[in-house]
Amino acid sequence: DIQMTQSPSSLSASVGDRVTITCRASQSISSYVNWYQQKPGKAPKLLIYAASSLQSGVPSRFSGSGSGTDFTLTISSLQPEDFATYFCHQSYITLITFGQGTRLENK
């Protein structure tokens, strides 16, 4: 299996803050990393695919970077609707794995 280690597990921030979440893969996975946002009681929503491509309809304050083993999701200026849980996901092999999640809370 490819392990995806996501950090931090939780994060307190305020509206307007710049927020960074990281994911480290246990082996090189090129750019096969995707990021999702999940709100309580809802299905995950795709934000970033292939490490750095913004999914259609997602605000440009979300961005992704990285390749190989280290990846980052950045929210440039946090908005009230961004408080949620975020997951990374590797699609390098069919045996898909997700990070443990980062819960982003309002400080």
Place this chain on the structure above:
Amino acid sequence: EVQLVQSGAEVKKPGESLKISCKGSGYSFTSYWIGWVRQMPGKGLEWMGIIYPGDSDTRYSPSFQGQVTISADKSISTAYLQWSSLKASDTAMYYCARPRNRDSTFDAFDIWGQGTMVIVSS
């Protein structure tokens, strides 16, 4: 509109069987893989397996192999997840999801079902 619509919540007893469904619409159902993801209460996402409805090619996560069966009926554009004997530990929300690109498993999931809550309790 491209969408996946899942069957409703279920409450079952340990040892009972269950089959939940995920119906695709607005796209060529036979050309896209459909995956299943488990989310236990308050926990993260776990990939269970994936099926290609075009030929029923199915891949399972080792953690779920032998525990569940994934199938599809392409004539009605529906994928299924089933258990033969439920356990309390199967209590979770189950999502189906479709990758962005046809014919590919190595891709992000851009279309998700709304989820099916399964509660197993005596």
